[in-house]
Amino acid sequence: MSNLYDPDLTQWLQLSGEYIGRVRPAAERVEWILFFFEQIKPFVSAEEYRALLDAVQAALQAQKQA
Numbered sequence: 001m002s003n004l005y006d007p008d009l010t011q012w013l014q015l016s017g018e019y020i021g022r023v024r025p026a027a028e029r030v031e032w033i034l035f036f037f038e039q040i041k042p043f044v045s046a047e048e049y050r051a052l053l054d055a056v057q058a059a060l061q062a063q064k065q066a
Contacts, residue, residue, distance in 0.1 A: 016036075
């Protein structure tokens, strides 16, 4: 992931991460993350969206085990 960089997108995601992590209550964090996925959904096919969810789930499992 360290090879991903877009000056605008990186800044927006960092600001969003800070806002979700520091400002919003912990009980809302998962909902905000899911909201982000819902924003992607209209721009990809149903198959791509399912593949995205599967890949994210696998990456999260890998992080849990690390």
